Amino acid sequence: MASSGRNGHGRNGNGASPKGAGEAQLVVLPVLEKESDHPCFECARCCTYIAIEIDTPTTPREYDYLEWYLRHQAVGVFVDWDDKWFVKFDARCKNLTPQGLCGIYETRPDICRDFDWRECEVHVKDDPADKLLFETAEQFLDWLRSKRPRAYARFQEWKQTRGGRGKHDKALGRVRVTELLAPPGAPPRRPRTPPAATPR
């Protein structure tokens, strides 16, 4: 969460004394704080997603959940350097101003206050931000296949025992979803058009 404290604090004019002209005066020059000196200048990256910790997946059902998350747009899964698993949703905070500042800086949530910019992904450059990052289901399944081959095999077996059809497909009648999908390379389906009106 960006502290984004670039809201004018610390910039207090030229520091000149308001004494009348002609009076001898000592002008104390202020230490200017440039906006671009702020560690979060033009960043705001940490205000553009949320991450929720999840259990470390170990069962086919949990692998299935992960696959499901990752089949959605703007959803990722990462593992941090403490081996904790998170699901991440790319979602810009509604209070982020177009300039990338916190619009509710004084009353922002505690979790934003606790965030240490010195440990953010931008400032810690020694390691990648996450130990593992999956942005697609395929990335996760490839990782599972290569790094946890037995778990991957169990997952595939479990999927097969579930069969290709859904639990409630019977209630749909004859039509199967696969029959509605065009085979690869087939011309696009003609859009459904309402029947022409009969002239009277």
Ligand code: SF4
């Ligand atoms: S990601 Fe880091 S540098 Fe960027 S706004 Fe957040 S705390 Fe600041």
Ligand code: SF4
């Ligand atoms: S409330 Fe402010 S600090 Fe927190 S995520 Fe939103 S813009 Fe960032």
